Amino acid sequence: MEITGVFVLAALMIASFAALESRLGRTDRRVARVERQLDLILDHLGVREDPQHLPQVTALLREGKKIQAIKAYREATGADLKEAKDAVDRMG
Known part of the structure; x- marks a missing residue:
């Protein structure tokens, strides 16, 4: 039982x-x-989102470091991976 x-x-x-x-x-x-x-x-x-408040993300994009830029965006904004990728794609 x-x-x-x-x-x-x-x-x-x-x-x-x-x-x-x-x-x-x-x-x-x-x-x-x-x-x-x-x-x-x-x-x-x-x-549009003003990328000026994310200088590190912008700098990483200029250097061609997209993955690091996405990571930096996530750390700065608290966005999830997809949101950060979409935002970085729009910035680039």
């Missing part, structure tokens, strides 16, 4: 984690959609 309880508990935990993962995935997709919409609005308004 005790082993059955352990299996039931494990199954409930797995189901809970699966539900949480699903919610997190939906939230990530919603945030990405909002970010894309915001980027479109900023582009439409002609608002």
Whole structure:
């Protein structure tokens, strides 16, 4: 009887984690959609990120060190890898 309880508990935990993962995935997709919409609005308004506040990133790009520039951008802004790559691509 005790082993059955352990299996039931494990199954409930797995189901809970699966539900949480699903919610997190939906939230990530919603945030990405909002970010894309915001980027479109900023582009439409002609608002660009000012690379002047990121001189190290700009210098690394000029030296052809794109990966280091992405890393520096992430450290300076707290952006995730994709956001930093996209921003550095726009700067370059």
